[in-house]
Amino acid sequence: MGFNRDLQPTAAIRGHLQFTHSGLVTATYFINPLGYGLRKAGDKLDVKLAHHALINNLPNGSLLLGIQARQNTIDVLSKMVEGVDLDRCEDYADEVVASFERVRAINPLTRIFLLSIPVGTSAVGGISALSRMWRGSTTTIDATAVSRADLDKYEEEANEILSRIGYDFDPTPVPAAMFQWLWDHYLARGAVNDPVAPTQIGALDDATAAVFRSAALDEGARGDSNRRLRTSFVPVIKIVQPDSGYRPSYQAMLTPRSFPYGGMAFPGGSEFLAVLEGLGDVTVDWGMRVSSKPAETVLKNNEVNLRRLGEQMDQRDQEVSFAQNTLMSKAQMLGEYNQHFEVNGGESEVSFTTVIAVGGATQDATMDAVNTLRRRYKRFQVEVTAPVGAQVDLWSMLVPGSPPRRAFDDFAHIVPSDMWAGFVPFTTNQIGDDSGPVIGVNLLSGNFEPIHFGIMEAAFHDLSASFAVTGELGSGKSYFLKLIAVLVHDMGGQFLAIDRSQVGEWEHFASTIDDAVIIDLANPSVSLDPLRLFDPRVAGERALDSILPLLDLSPTSGSGAAISGLLSPKGMEQHRIRSLLDLYNVVCRLRDEPGELEEYADLAARLGTVVERVPVLFDPNLRPVSLDAAATVVRSHKLALPSAEELTTPHLYNRLPLTKRLGTALYELVGVTAREAFLSDNGRFGLLVGDEAHHFTQTQVGASVTSDFSRDGRKHLAAIGLASHDPATDFQGAAHNLIPNRFVFRQRDETLARNSLEWLGVDLEEAPFLLSILREETSPPVGAGRQVPEERRGEMFMRDALNRIGRGKVLGPARPDRGAAINSTPSAGGHAERESEVLL
Structure with missing residues (x-):
């Protein structure tokens, strides 16, 4: 069951520099994968071009790695609390603690991308044979014999290579302990003792060297069979570590035997490494060893090969056989291959060997995953094989610094560099931010x-930080808005939400928050009078923004110019105007004075129609609203508001009744008030939530509020969150161009679904299948009651701040009390009931 060859090539390590027993020196780097997911073909082409620059400048013998491992639950929680003072945010501390069990139950995975490049040779390989014994050695030898000048030389060579590659992938040197982690992972791949991923920055920086465990590799798992089958009969490796309780890992090494004869279309048909995710209880790593030749060398070799083919054809000129046809076919392909390099001067020829390593806790689990991968690759017309007798050799290829073995050449393929670039191995389907509260899980990546x-x-x-949400009724929009609002509150911020629902779902939700304030615009307890709310230097201007549309006045009309004069700083000081009621009284006084403008009569008549109807603006006994509470809910359910069509159609807008004009003015005033309160440097994050997006995007004042939050929110710790059914109508202007974070929940109407995906950034001509996924496979209602199963609720598409597009599932709060608060809404009778858009 033992194995007598040296599979761990490391003799010494200095940081990310590895000195091998054979004398090779390598430099290993973390690679930051490029966003891929559901982006447009043009964006994916940029990713391919980055890979093209990579492969054309890598030295021969470079190793590319994609390592799958379990995420460390503590790392996930650490990212959740980054930048949050838990001593001041006890509610959020409880949320993080409650998240521990949920994250552990989900068992999320991740993929670590590495690049190992040869940077020279060293005499360190000349150490004693005893130290090179793999099974007998548990430590490496410190490279004290290597001078600082030599280390600088290797670093300089590595930096020169990275400079030629470019910095699209942001290569970062690995710590010395990464080599140990990698070795431990390879020995326990897919087993219960497989180490978690070092995803937290600095998680391995405390180590200065690697200590490599010993293990026994049993090719063919002969120890499990009483018949002692020969190795060649079973393409599997059983790995046992004596110091790990003999919990074995069963691993199988797959490698492509052939690729499609007609080539692989990019994008969509060439990314053959993308099928390795989502295989259940196994771990799947991949490694690719690459070498390249410049175009000049390839052209010379092609001339020699073409001459040889010509000689063979001359020899068989009089022969009638299939061989003649085969030679002609080869000559034609060689000609096309040669023309490709003649036309594309920046090309190179890439020889690459790919190993897909599958590991599991049992042999059955591993072989089931192998068979699943074979079925998946049939769709790509890629044939993969698990070569018997070569499993250990292929296993060793994934170890940085491993010397060449025969199997590496036996399963190598040769393609032009632009075709290789279409494989785009260093890509990710990750979405979201690097830190912050966990709002869901990634469904697109499979991890x-x-x-x-x-x-x-x-x-x-x-x-x-601004975000927008779209989806049909009951798809999860309101739930998601409340989720983000409660997270902002728990992290020490404040939010203001406008509640349009008749049953008061936001009021019901806010009642679970200790310091929440509820404002009913129809039965006000506070005043929204802009002349009382804002600084006198800007109060008049803010009042004009609301009063002119309310009174149906143009700023250039006679009456509009008259009221503008009164609300100028000079006019307000002259007439001692401190409130809208003062404005009305002044207008009435001027109307009655002889010789004054006739426009004052018109103004008095217009203002007189609203003074008694809008106490929230004209009642002097109400105190001005102060948005200093952690949670404020403004109920606007009794206001008459225009539809999106009435706001965007001129003749309909001109005929708006007074009640709808009044409702729009108050709605806008809430937004303006939030802007003045939140877009100020008060050291507290502020979130404005609007579930009726068109009132913030289709009017001049609302569009200004949206734009200010989107543009300047990052400067003042503020954001706006909007929701709509139809983004094509409601998310225009700033809401379309400046809000980066976008969420699309279920939308079964074809037109609205198409609008939603286009707003998200998806090109439906390139990916028409996404339309049916959104309409039919995103939180689909099933059964006679047309209810969404619990496990399918909360599914959505997402576009993050880096313009990455993917699919996910919203989880909701981990705290049961918070989950119950946003997961129910009061009925018309006052009793709480489950929302139709409840999420888990």
Whole structure:
């Protein structure tokens, strides 16, 4: 069961520099994968071009790795609390603690991408044979014999290579302990003792060297069979570590035998490494060893090969056989291949060997995953094989610094570099932010990584935290808005939400928050009079924004000019106007004075129609609203508001009744008030939530509020969250161009679904299948009651601040009490009932 060859090539390590027993020196880097997912073909082409620059400048013998491992639950929680003072945010601390069991139950995975490049040779390989014994050695030898000048030389060579590659992938040197982690992972791949991923920055930096465990590799798992089958009969490796309780890992090494004869279309048909995710209880890693030749060398070799083919054809000129046809076919392909390099001067020829390593806790689990992968690859017309007798050799290829073995050449393929670039191995389907509360899990990647939404951290990274949501009734929009609002509250921020629902779902939700304030615009307890709310230097201007549309006045009309004069700083000081009621009284006084403008009579008549109807603006006994509470809900359910069509159609807008004009003015005033309160440097994050997006995007004042939150929110720790049924109508202007974070929930109407995906950034001509996924496979109602199963609720599409597009599932709060608060809404009779858009 033992194995007598040296599979761990490391002799010494200095940081990310590895010195091998054979004398090779390598430099290993973390690679930041490029966003891929559901982006447009043009964006994916940029990713391919980055890979093209990568492969054309890698030295021969470079190793590319994609390592799958379990995420560390503590790392996930650490990202949740980044930038949050838990001593001041006890509610959020409880949320993080409650998230521990949920994250552990989900068991999220991640993929770590590495690049190992040869940077020279060293005499360190000349150490004793005893130290090179793999099974007898548990430590590496410190490279004290390597001078600082030599280390600088290797670093310089590595930096020169990275400079040629470019910095699209942001290569970062690995710590010395990464080599140990990688080795431990390979020995326990897919087993219960497989180490968690070192995803937290600095998780391995405390180590200065690697200590490699010993293990026994049993090719063919002969130890499990009483018949002692020969290795060649079973393409599996059983790996047992004596110091790990003999919990074995069963691993199988797959490699492509052939690729489609007609080539692989990019994008969509060439990304053959993308099918490795979502295989259940196994771990799947991949490694690719690459070498390349410049175009000049390829052209010379093609001339020699073509000459040889010509000689063979001459020899068989009089022969009637299939061989003649085969030679002609080869000559034609060689000609096309040669023309490709003649036309594309920046090309190179890439020889690459790919190994897909599947590991599980049992042999059955591993072989089931192998068979699943074979079925998946049939759709790509790629044939994969698990070569018997070569499993250990292929296993060793994934170890950085491994010397070449025969199997590497036996299963190598040769393609032009632009075709290789279409494989785009260094890509990710990750969405969301690097830190922040966990709002859901990633469904597109197949690894169920937590989706972080760092809404309060975005400002520190110079990004906008504003977001917009769309979806049909009952799809999850309101639930999601309440989820983000409660997270903002729990992290020490404040929010203001406008509640249009007749049953008061936001009021019911806010009642579970200790310091919440409820404002009913129809039965007010506070005043929204802009002349009392805002600084006198800007109060008149703010009042004009609301009063002119309310009174149906143009700023250039006679009456409009008259009221503008009164609300100028000079006019307000002259007439001692401190409130809208003062304005009305002044207008009435001027109307009655002889010789004054006739426009004052018109103004008095217009203002007189609303003074008694709008106490929230004209009652002097109400105190001005102060948005200093952690949670404020403004109920606007009794206001008459225009539809989106009435706001966007000129002749309909001109005929709006007074009640709808009044409702729009008050709705806008709430937004303006929130803007003045939240877009100020008060050290507290503020979120404005509007479930009727068109009132913030289709009017001049509302569009200004949306634009200010989207543009300047990152400077003042503020954001706006909007929801709509139809983004094509409601999310225009700033809401379309400046709000980066976008969420699309179920939308079964074809037109609205198409509008939603186009707003998200998806090109439906390139990916028409996404339309049916959104309409039919996103939280689909099933059964006679047309209810969404619990496990399918909350599914959505998402576009994050980096313009990455993917699919996810919203989880909701981990705290049961918070979940219950946003998961129910009062009925008309006053009793709480479950929402139709409840999420888990």
